Each structure stands twice: as structure tokens, then as C-alpha cells.
Amino acid sequence: MTILLEPVATVAGGRVEATDDNWDRERAMIALDETRFSPDSIAGLAAFSHIEVVFHFHKVAEDKVQFSARHPRGNMDWPKVGIFAQRGKARPNRIGVTVCRLISVDGTKLEVEGLDAIDGTPILDIKPYMRDFAPREATHEPEWAGVLMANYW
Amino acid sequence: MTILLEPVATVAGGRVEATDDNWDRERAMIALDETRFSPDSIAGLAAFSHIEVVFHFHKVAEDKVQFSARHPRGNMDWPKVGIFAQRGKARPNRIGVTVCRLISVDGTKLEVEGLDAIDGTPILDIKPYMRDFAPREATHEPEWAGVLMANYW
Numbered sequence: 001m002t003i004l005l006e007p008v009a010t011v012a013g014g015r016v017e018a019t020d021d022n023w024d025r026e027r028a029m030i031a032l033d034e035t036r037f038s039p040d041s042i043a044g045l046a047a048f049s050h051i052e053v054v055f056h057f058h059k060v061a062e063d064k065v066q067f068s069a070r071h072p073r074g075n076m077d078w079p080k081v082g083i084f085a086q087r088g089k090a091r092p093n094r095i096g097v098t099v100c101r102l103i104s105v106d107g108t109k110l111e112v113e114g115l116d117a118i119d120g121t122p123i124l125d126i127k128p129y130m131r132d133f134a135p136r137e138a139t140h141e142p143e144w145a146g147v148l149m150a151n152y153w
Numbered sequence: 154m155t156i157l158l159e160p161v162a163t164v165a166g167g168r169v170e171a172t173d174d175n176w177d178r179e180r181a182m183i184a185l186d187e188t189r190f191s192p193d194s195i196a197g198l199a200a201f202s203h204i205e206v207v208f209h210f211h212k213v214a215e216d217k218v219q220f221s222a223r224h225p226r227g228n229m230d231w232p233k234v235g236i237f238a239q240r241g242k243a244r245p246n247r248i249g250v251t252v253c254r255l256i257s258v259d260g261t262k263l264e265v266e267g268l269d270a271i272d273g274t275p276i277l278d279i280k281p282y283m284r285d286f287a288p289r290e291a292t293h294e295p296e297w298a299g300v301l302m303a304n305y306w
Contacts, residue, residue, distance in 0.1 A: 001275065003209055005156045005246045008237075024289065036245075040221040044234030047295040050288050054207065054248055056156055068193040081197030084161075084279040087286070092189075093158045095207055095278045097250055099288055114289075122154065125248045126237040130294055132302035133240070134287060135203050135252055136177065136267075141283055142200040149285035 007056070007122035008033055015118045018059065018089065020073065023116040024153035030115075030123060032108040039107050042126070046105040050129035053115055055096045056122045057089040064090045078144040099129050114153065160209070160275035161186055168271045171212065171242065173226065176269040177306035183268075183276060185261035192260050195279070199258040203282035206268055209275045210247040217243050231297040252282050267306065 014028030030053070032041060045051065066083040073088070083091050100115040110126075117123075167181030183206070185194060198204065219236040226241070236244050253268040263279075270276075 001160060003158045003160065003275065003277070005158060005248075007154060007156065008245050036220060038221065040235055042235040042237045043222045044232060044295065045238035048238070048298075049291075049293045052250060054246075054250060067189060068191065069196045079197060082193055082195040084195050085198035085201070085281050087280050087283065091278065092161050093207075093277050095158075097205060097207060097278075097280065099286065101288075122156065124156070124246050125244065125250075127240050127250065128238050128294065128298065129288065129292055130240065130298045130302060131292055132299065132305060133252065135254075135282065136306060138202075139282055139284055140202045141281065142197065145201075145281065145283045146285065149283060152285060153289060 005124055007124060008037065009123040009126065011115065011117050011119055011121040011123065013119055014115070018118050021151040024114050026115065027103070027111065027113050028115055030110040030112055030126065034108055037108060042105060042110065045102065045128060048102060048128040050099050051102045051112065052097065052099050052127040052129050053117065053123060054125040055117045056124055057094040057096055058122055059118070060090050060094050065092055065094065066090050067092060072144065072148055078148065095124070158277055160277060161190065162276040162279065164268070164270050164272055164274040164276065166272055167268070171271050174304040177267050179268065180256070180264065180266050181268055183263040183265055183279065187261055190261060195258060195261070195263065198255065198281060201255060201281040203252050204255045204265065205250065205252050205280040205282050206270065206276060207278040208249045208270045209277055210242040210249055211275055212271070213243050213247050218245055218247065219243050220245060225297065225301055231301065
């Protein structure tokens with residue numbers, strides 16, 4: 001079964017190339033596809049401080065996608081784990097999901113901060129961040145995850 | 154531009170029809186597509202307490218997808234907001250994103266709890282939940298969001 005998706009918006013501005021760290025203060029615009037969407041499509045969104053953005057890592061070549069296990073970022077200091085046990089971009093379907101700050105809304109454009117997607121990235125969905133969608137209890141994760149993320153934002 | 158995706162896994166078990174509330178203790182299996190994936194694809198995932206699941210609301214007919222604004226759940230008590238200002242399933246590209254508990258891993262199968270996706274749902278991606286991907290500051294949201302979510306889990 002193949003699922004066909006059409007991007008609903010595109011990232012405009014921000015970083016031109018994907019680099020690993022320091023995304024927290026990166027600002028960019030999200031421009032809705034105006035052939036299908038209007039300001040009504042995002043009516044009320046400005047009442048949320050954060051949004052969840054689902055996007056496509058369009059710069060990752062299909063033949064670079066990993067299906068098995070690898071060291072995150074190719075770093076041998078970290079354990080070799082499955083592609084679904086890490087958040088790297090060379091993953092099947094090349095989907096990224098990130099919660100970022102919503103700075104402002106202007107017509108069909110959103111200004112965001114802390115979105116780790118580069119200029120030109122196709123966006124597949126935009127959702128409001130609701131605190132009730134966060135885990136309802138304490139979470140735990142392996143130590144390497146925290147080390148990897150230390151300078152990400 | 155059209156983006157073609159192949160499901161990486163399928164939900165097996167759990168609820169047969171999508172209903173609105175009380176998902177928190179729902180258990181289901183996530184079965185990886187064994188033609189492309191092996192236990193190596195999820196090696197190390199069991200060290201995480203929670204996973205983020207990206208899935209396709211495959212039961213929503215394309216002609217039911219909303220592009221503009223509507224009252225969440227059709228409830229007039231809540232404001233009419235854009236489809237991207239709510240998390241309802243009749244949305245462009247019909248993508249759901251949920252963090253759920255990872256109960257156990259057995260070969261290419263994951264047992265999960267609190268996944269709001271029904272039996273047979275195609276899964277587009279599985280990511281480990283890392284606390285560093287949560288918002289780094291307090292969030293705010295409109296009052297209706299909390300009211301809508303009161304009985305969701």
C-alpha cells in the first residue's frame with residue numbers, strides 16, 4: 001500500500017543546510033499552500049504558544065535511508081541502535097516531527113522559532129501543541145539520548 | 154509535488170472503531186513490515202519508556218477532509234477554528250501523531266498502551282520519545298483544548 005501526500009505548506013527562511021545543533025533560536029516562516037488553504041485554515045491557532053510540525057526530510061536521498069541499526073550520527077561513542085530507536089533524518093518515509101514556538105500568525109503565514117527544518121522543507125501537517133498530548137507520567141530514556149541532545153537546542 | 158510513503162508497520166488489536174475518549178489504557182501491538190524490517194530496526198528501543206507514533210487515519214474518506222474552519226468534534230460549545238488549530242482526524246494528509254507507552258518489544262512487534270489508533274492503522278514512522286523534544290518552556294493553549302481533552306485518556 002502506498003500513501004500519497006501533498007505538502008500543506010513550505011518552510012521559508014531559516015537555515016539553508018541541515019546541521020546538527022543549536023536550533024533553539026532559529027526563526028523561519030511556514031507558508032501555507034494558498035491554492036488550497038486560506039487564513040481560515042489556521043483560525044484560532046495563535047491562541048496556542050507552540051505547534052507540532054510534521055515535515056519531510058526532502059534533502060535525504062532515498063538510497064541513504066537506513067532500515068536496520070547504526071550508531072546515531074555515526075558516532076561510535078553511542079550504541080548501535082535501530083533506525084526507529086533514534087530520530088535521525090535518514091529514516092524510512094523521512095518524516096520529522098518537532099514542537100516549536102509559534103511567534104506570530106499573518107494571513108496564511110506562521111512565524112516560528114526552534115523548528116529544526118531547513119528552508120524549502122515540505123510540511124505535511126501542522127497541529128496545535130496540547131499539553132494533554134504529552135506523556136501523563138515520568139519518562140525514561142537511555143543515557144546516550146540526553147548526551148546527543150545536549151547542544152541540539 | 155506528491156510524496157509517496159509506504160507504511161512501516163500496522164496496528165494489530167485494540168479498538169476496532171475510532172471513538173473519542175478513554176484511550177489511556179488501550180493496549181495494542183505494532184507489527185513492523187517484516188518484508189523490509191527486522192528486529193535490528195528497533196534494537197535499543199526498549200530502553201525508552203515511550204514512543205512517538207506517526208500514523209495514517211486510513212478510515213477517513215478523502216471527501217471528508219476539512220480544509221477550512223469547523224467546530225472541534227462538531228461541538229458548538231467550542232469555537233470554530235481552523236483544521237490546523239485542532240487535532241481532529243479529518244485533516245489534510247490525515248496524519249496522526251501520538252506519544253504512547255512502550256510496554257514490551259518482541260522481535261518485530263511492539264506492545265503499546267495509550268495509542269489512539271485503531272486496529273489495522275498504517276504506521277508511517279516510529280520514533281523514540283526524548284524529553285529534550287518536549288517544549289523547553291511553559292506552554293499555553295485556549296481553554297477549549299483542555300475541556301475537549303478532559304476524558305481523552
